[in-house]
Amino acid sequence: xxxxxxxxxxxxxxxxxxxxxxxxxxxxxxxxxxxxxxxxxxxxxxxxxxxxxxxxxxxxxxxxxxxxxxxxxxxxxxxxxxxxxxxxxxxxxxxxxxxxxxxxxxxxxxxxxxxxxxxxxxxxxxxxxxxxxxxxxxxxxxxxxxxxxxxxxxxxxxxxxxxxxxxxxxxxxxxxxxxxxxxxxxxxxxxxxxxxxxxxxxxxxxxxxxxxxxxxxxxxxxxxxxxxxxxxxxxxxxxxxxxxxxxxxxxxxxxxxxxxxxxxxxx
Numbered sequence: 670x671x672x673x674x675x676x677x678x679x680x681x682x683x684x685x686x687x688x689x690x691x692x693x694x695x696x697x698x699x700x701x702x703x704x705x706x707x708x709x710x711x712x713x714x715x716x717x718x719x720x721x722x723x724x725x726x727x728x729x730x731x732x733x734x735x736x737x738x739x740x741x742x743x744x745x746x747x748x749x750x751x752x753x754x755x756x757x758x759x760x761x762x763x764x765x766x767x768x769x770x771x772x773x774x775x776x777x778x779x780x781x782x783x784x785x786x787x788x789x790x791x792x793x794x795x796x797x798x799x800x801x802x803x804x805x806x807x808x809x810x811x812x813x814x815x816x817x818x819x820x821x822x823x824x825x826x827x828x829x830x831x832x833x834x835x836x837x838x839x840x841x842x843x844x845x846x847x848x849x850x851x852x853x854x855x856x857x858x859x860x861x862x863x864x865x866x867x868x869x870x871x872x873x874x875x876x877x878x879x880x881x882x883x884x885x886x887x888x889x890x891x892x893x894x895x896x897x898x899x900x901x902x903x904x905x906x907x908x909x910x911x912x913x914x915x916x917x918x919x920x921x922x923x924x925x926x927x928x929x930x931x932x933x934x935x936x
Contacts, residue, residue, distance in 0.1 A: 701913025730762025
């Protein structure tokens with residue numbers, strides 16, 4: 670029995686100026702675990718990922734929880750185990766970013782975390798990118814870090830395309846540019862920058878989901894946010910928002926099961 674839902678998405682290379690795969694393949698996307706365990710050693714989550722036989726696992730941030738002290742044991746265990754089987758690409762969410770920016774509170778916790786995941790072999794993307802090929806289809810995988818101010822409750826910030834370009838540089842031609850960006854609020858900017866596919870989380874599916882209306886509230890306490898769960902499109906640009914596997918700020922879910930995402934890549 671699984672405690673979470675597997676949601677499948679399709680990504681077609683034919684809509685991009687890029688060489689398609691020699692054969693269809695899958696990528697697993699997970700986010701917002703918040704140090705939750707699905708069985709001893711997260712065995713149920715790990716088994717489901719193995720069942721999908723992915724070419725890679727992409728992580729959208731907030732695998733840990735920035736409590737006092739930070740809770741990261743289950744997160745580290747999952748990443749260590751996954752690197753035995755697959756290439757892992759990860760970006761920081763606001764909880765990792767909090768450890769990184771607020772050293773007066775958390776001390777060297779972020780250094781411990783980042784050094785640990787890199788020692789496992791995780792590609793931790795801190796405003797950086799890496800080239801990868803899966804079934805001979807070329808990818809450039811980017812990790813974009815938003816400053817912590819962009820997550821504060823009751824405040825709204827504009828993110829300009831130039832800010833993303835300044836942090837990352839320009840997207841690469843001839844590749845599928847996949848942007849790991851924890852906060853989906855700025856999809857317009859990510860698309861304008863040139864991300865073919867953005868993978869986000871953060872909103873935990875809107876906490877409570879209502880028929881026809883969707884997710885009710887964001888972690889920043891905004892009612893009926895625009896992007897909470899699922900696939901969104903702007904012209905040729907797509908964004909998948911994972912509902913997350915754990916919870917934190919509002920520790921409930923109604924009509925909103927935890928989610929593991931699987932992206933089937935086709936010609």
